[in-house]
Amino acid sequence: MTMKAAVVTRPQHVEVQMRPVPQPKEKDAVIKIEMCGICGTDVHLFYTPESFPLPMKMPYVLGHEYVGTIVEKGSRFPTVDHLGNSIGLGDRVVYINLNCGQCYACRTLLAPWLCMGGVFDDPGEEGMGAFAERFYIKGEGLIYRVPDEVPTEVAVLVDPIGIALAAVQRAHRPGTPDRLDGLGLGQTVVVQGAGAIGASAAALAKLSGATQVIVIGAPQGRLDICKRLGADHVINIDDVTDPAERLEAVRALTPHRLGADVVIEAAGIPQAFGEALELARRGGTIVEVGSFTRQGTIEFDPSLLCYKHLNIHGSWTLPPAAFGMVLEVMRAFHERVPFSEMITHRFDLDGVREGLETSRRLEALKAVVVP
Ligand SMILES: [Zn+2]
Ligand SMILES: [Zn+2]
Structure with a gap:
């Protein structure tokens, strides 16, 4: 055979x-x-x-x-x-x-x-x-x-949705909701990257109770899909090319101009991580899930990490707990x-x-x- x-x-x-x-x-x-x-x-x-x-x-x-x-x-x-x-x-x-x-x-x-x-x-x-x-x-x-x-064309997405699920779970840590640590109900989540992991992260952040999910990425066709999956706002990096303008747009969308409670970096471009450090509010959380391969280095000011008291997590593929749960999330949603x-x-x-x-x-x- x-x-x-x-x-x-x-x-x-x-x-x-x-x-x-x-x-x-x-x-x-x-x-x-x-x-x-x-x-x-x-x-x-x-x-x-x-x-x-x-x-x-x-x-x-x-x-x-x-x-x-x-x-x-x-x-x-x-x-x-x-x-x-x-x-x-x-x-x-x-x-x-x-x-x-x-x-x-x-x-x-x-x-x-x-x-x-x-x-x-x-x-x-x-x-x-x-x-x-x-x-x-x-x-x-x-x-x-x-x-x-669960239809096959949903189940086939177990890898990107599962990786996004693990990244969103990572954002729940350290998870003291009444101190607004980690991801919780009512928060603003910025997702960088409109690929399958970014789009999935936007959907799952919304399901997790974020009141505002903002996706920063391109091209517009992908951003439109992110909107249908749950993003409230999208920022097209082909239109808004200056990172300072993107920061301003995110601040304008967040209560008290605080910036994002949670940033999920799913673009996999080193500069996006540098931008995440700016987009996150003081006491906020960043999950780096996009840099799956080596794409170069960036410079950043480490004092920003201290000043902002940031929680920064790396997230690598999907633990068995996320792999099992993603099928249940698919079934339910x-x-x-x-x-x-x-x-x-x-x-x-x-x-x-x-x-x-x-x-x-x-x-x-x-x-x-x-x-
Ligand atoms: Zn894969
Ligand atoms: Zn081993």
Whole structure:
């Protein structure tokens, strides 16, 4: 049995090849990929692998944001998912395998998403990603059954919405609501970046009770989607090009001209972090979630951190607690919040190259591959 896969064979070259369909070992399974998102990480890996902490060895297949249906499983594949829901043939699942199970983070911190063992994203069998018809999943990974009510085009967003969920949860800390520490009801949240993580963060901040969510980003098409997902105001950086003007616009929108209670930096541009230090009010909170790859350095005045008494958190991918919760958030809110509108482009396997290109040019908010 063979299947189609979009294989990266040399730098910036991807071609559809026929590959043998993997056969699951007794504890593992094979899923049919229903849909797989093109992530910013895929774009970085494809065009600028040197910006990435762990470049992939060629040939490899990209794609890690997938929903798949279990089509084959070994005799000892788990019968329940990570939350205890039954799973079996025919069920749609999302899956992540981030942990080596051996390192300090895995064994002592019990924080598998911070694994130091060099397993960043499970390449599956033989460098396989999910821009393919089939994908191999390990029974020991974190497998979650997609609730029946959640459409595939929402579930496929588990990665960006989950990362945004983890970042929004990070903003709740240290979380003394009656001292207005951390994110709480009635606050103003600024989200920098209108990509899938930024748009998701805007939606989740609104669901978390922010009275004002302001998204700073571009292009306008993405900002319009952010508005439909819950942003109250958007500031287009192509129109308002001066950071001082953006600060003024945010101050004008916040009570007493305080600035933002919470800033979530999801643009991934170093200068945006410098701007976040200005946008946050005294005693405010900043979550840096966008700088997933090395994009250079900036200068800033550290006295601002003291003067403003800022809470600054870094946020790396999604802990299991967020991964499980995001499906529940989707189930509860997908009819109220049109998450699937983030998907602006669809491609088949032959279109992976075009999909990566469209994503790199920021034309797509989220492009997906339907094998
Ligand atoms: Zn991703
Ligand atoms: Zn580990």
